[in-house]
Amino acid sequence: AQSVTQLGSHVSVSEGALVLLRCNYSSSVPPYLFWYVQYPNQGLQLLLKYTSAATLVKGINGFEAEFKKSETSFHLTKPSAHMSDAAEYFCAVSDNDMRFGAGTRLTVKP
């Protein structure tokens, strides 16, 4: 079964700094990859998804992710962090069902 691994359970950045959340997948076939965001006291929301149309995927709130087959990675980035980006982020792969990573909690310092 396919799976995803998120490196780093906690990431802390300063406001205005680059956000980089790491996700590696295990798959021998082209994967269906997603990033979800969970704000405090809310459910998960779809942030972006890889559809194979382009390796660089743009999502909501200025986030984007790049699919790199050679590195089996789908890292999430945002050039400039905002306080409102503080949340938990989940990478996921759609196999027989949706398989979620353990999550990365992003803290943004003023």
Next chain:
Amino acid sequence: EAQVTQNPRYLITVTGKKLTVTCSQNMNHEYMSWYRQDPGLGLRQIYYSMNVEVTDKGDVPEGYKVSRKEKRNFPLILESPSPNQTSLYFCASSRDRGRSNYGYTFGSGTRLTVV
């Protein structure tokens, strides 16, 4: 607005008292699923349903029941809740279970405390 609605948002109950958490979606999705989220353990699937009257166990089904009598509703039943079922619960729905680029739509969650 396309959404998954869970009720209640918060629930405190006592051990052994049967409870039901409701979940309803308005997107005509065939696939629905329940998860529990615990610190350090991420999201774990409890039960899922591929369509009306079709349900199956996920990774942690013990102590839970589900039913899918209508396409839009997928209630989660705890017939005899225990403290180890204290958790944050999420319902989700989608057009497909997997192997597609259809994402899941999640409800806002139900925080359950069993004392």
